[in-house]
Amino acid sequence: MSTRKLIWIVGALIVFALTLGAQEQPKTTIKHVPIKATSAASGQEMYKTYCAVCHGTDGKGGGPAAEALKTPPTDLTMLSKNNGGHYPSMKVAATLRGEANLPAHGSKDMPVWGKLFWSMSGGHEAEVQQRVTNLNSYIESLQAK
Numbered sequence: 001m002s003t004r005k006l007i008w009i010v011g012a013l014i015v016f017a018l019t020l021g022a023q024e025q026p027k028t029t030i031k032h033v034p035i036k037a038t039s040a041a042s043g044q045e046m047y048k049t050y051c052a053v054c055h056g057t058d059g060k061g062g063g064p065a066a067e068a069l070k071t072p073p074t075d076l077t078m079l080s081k082n083n084g085g086h087y088p089s090m091k092v093a094a095t096l097r098g099e100a101n102l103p104a105h106g107s108k109d110m111p112v113w114g115k116l117f118w119s120m121s122g123g124h125e126a127e128v129q130q131r132v133t134n135l136n137s138y139i140e141s142l143q144a145k
């Protein structure tokens with residue numbers, strides 16, 4: 001399967017997740033846009049493209065899709081504070097890869113990113129690793145001081 005095709009599958013999954021959320025609380029109308037391919041080298045670009053819709057551009061959980069979700073998106077700027085001042089990079093990586101036991105990631109609210117990144121990369125583990133690492137550093141840079 002071509003990478004382009006897989007990226008459209010990723011887009012369709014995200015739209016599906018957002019549609020489910022929207023049906024529960026029709027107040028919020030979610031505009032569906034096709035997912036964009038991003039550079040694995042830019043954590044910021046990946047964050048803005050894939051995560052900000054729920055977690056907010058600032059990471060505080062106030063993205064436009066947030067109120068349509070059953071579970072509020074985590075305030076990602078508080079991860080360090082809530083973990084005794086240490087940024088929990090292992091936990092974030094596990095969450096992104098779908099190994100952490102978080103109900104909203106990988107269930108109906110959103111897909112498991114690791115699997116999608118794996119598909120997008122055509123199964124190149126090194127690229128998946130790069131995406132997870134760069135997203136992780138970007139989120140770390142958003143931590144409240």
Ligand code: HEC
Binds near residue numbers: 109139
């Ligand atoms: C469709 C909405 C949605 C999108 C898009 C989304 N998330 Fe989430 N995220 C959530 C929700 C909801 C939770 C809360 C999960 C829970 O508590 O069960 C969450 C939780 C998390 C957590 C767990 C924090 C903790 O408590 O350990 C991390 C890390 C995270 N998201 C990172 C990301 C990253 C990085 C992206 C982009 C690649 C992303 N999320 C995209 C909805 C989303």
